């Protein structure tokens with residue numbers, strides 16, 4: 240499996256990321272000390288953006304792997320492939336990151352199978368090695384290698400949490416939806432919409448999030464607020480943009496939808 244690769248160009252080119260707290264300095268400290276980092280938080284709250292930003296800032300290449308339950312250890316590590324009649328070994332994204340001293344980002348790591356998490360163990364403790372059984376190699380991680388994983392603790396069932404022996408190998412950072420003023424900053428920057436209209440959308444998002452757990456599985460993400468603001472900035476009427484970007488993506492239940500629309504009326508009149 241190919242992970243997506245982005246080349247680091249330095250802090251000036253880093254994708255926009257507005258910190259909520261000290262996450263950048265904790266990440267940097269982990270990087271300096273070769274410690275792996277686990278990001279926990281709801282969908283669309285900035286985890287992927289944060290990793291992309293930090294990789295650029297630290298001048299590291301980034302290999303991103305979206306984990307799923309079919310992903311095998313070989314997809315991460317590599318396999319023998321037939322090329323022009325010859326069998327050649329091809330590194331997977333994790334092995335490449337280990338060799339090159341890059342950042343390997345495992346998105347939704349709880350979706351990965353057990354054989355995958357086991358592979359991570361020697362890499363995420365003081366050994367910092369990757370055993371490659373097929374080639375009988377024991378790769379030592381190059382300086383600069385860092386393992387980053389993320390997951391959403393919200394919608395996992397009990398079977399899909401990380402084992403303590405895995406999670407206790409990572410420095411962990413919790414991501415939450417940002418406070419109003421910061422979220423306004425993020426959405427305004429991302430969408431180009433004026434602050435007044437962005438503030439109204441962010442207020443609505445706060446009200447919708449308060450319903451999490453009762454009617455909604457997940458609160459509306461910053462990503463969706465950015466979508467709504469982008470549509471409004473393009474000229475779409477606010478109520479249409481809200482329905483398309485902040486209501487329909489949350490539920491299929493007509494009653495719940497009506498309840499959410501009442502909230503829209505309460506905020507926008």
Ligand SMILES: Nc1ncnc2c1ncn2[C@@H]1O[C@H](COP(=O)(O)OP(=O)(O)OP(=O)(O)O)[C@@H](O)[C@H]1O
Nearest residue numbers: 255256257282283284285286287288425429461462
């Ligand atoms: N702190 C932030 N700084 C800049 N942009 C942000 C921030 N938080 C959220 N965003 C915006 O929200 C969008 C979604 O963020 P991102 O893709 O990083 O979410 P995620 O936490 O990785 O979600 P998922 O768990 O679904 O993968 C980004 O594309 C960006 O526009």
Ligand SMILES: [Mg+2]
Nearest residue numbers: 286287288346
């Ligand atoms: Mg993500």
